[in-house]
Amino acid sequence: MDIACGRCLMTPMETLSITYCDISQSDLNYFSECPKLFQLKHLDMKGVGLKALDLTPLRVLLENVADTLQSLDMKCCKMKDSHLAVLIPALSKCSQLAKVSFYCNDFSMPILRNLLQHTANWSKMNVEQYPAPLEYYDDFGYVSTERFTQLCAEQVDRLRAIRRPKSISFATHMCPRCGECCVYGRRFRPCLCQRRRQ
Numbered sequence: 001m002d003i004a005c006g007r008c009l010m011t012p013m014e015t016l017s018i019t020y021c022d023i024s025q026s027d028l029n030y031f032s033e034c035p036k037l038f039q040l041k042h043l044d045m046k047g048v049g050l051k052a053l054d055l056t057p058l059r060v061l062l063e064n065v066a067d068t069l070q071s072l073d074m075k076c077c078k079m080k081d082s083h084l085a086v087l088i089p090a091l092s093k094c095s096q097l098a099k100v101s102f103y104c105n106d107f108s109m110p111i112l113r114n115l116l117q118h119t120a121n122w123s124k125m126n127v128e129q130y131p132a133p134l135e136y137y138d139d140f141g142y143v144s145t146e147r148f149t150q151l152c153a154e155q156v157d158r159l160r161a162i163r164r165p166k167s168i169s170f171a172t173h174m175c176p177r178c179g180e181c182c183v184y185g186r187r188f189r190p191c192l193c194q195r196r197r198q
């Protein structure tokens, strides 16, 4: 990957899409150094492995695009709590965000709550997608329908105290048995084996 400015023209980019690949720390460092990116409207990083990286440059980028960024896709980035914690202060300032996805990352309930509590500025949010927190799973990697729907409803209620979510959903990792996810949204969609059991 090479998004280095180098000799490139300074035309601002509106969309940056780097998906399903690995990037290095020095690649990520460009995010905070490249003024060309500072008017981004869409940032798509789905499937980029971020587990081993320091996300401070991404936080700096998010701070720089807080007034322009409309969509952020960070599905399947292998992020953990420590990564999200770095981004929350910047995410909370992104007032134009209308679409965000964090599906398939490994977040705990406290950090997800922390994120949601800092989203009062997301008044334009249309579609928001979050991973089911790790506490929702049992020791075997399964999520019971009752527990999942109850915990998700609690998260949404808590969020309603600070703003009105339009379309919010939570999804589990792929079920180890059937390979489908359970999705809690406007409707609850259990994975195949849970549907069969009903």
Ligand SMILES: [Zn+2]
Residues within 6 Å of the ligand: 175, 176, 177, 178, 179, 180, 191, 192, 193, 194
């Ligand atoms: Zn299943």
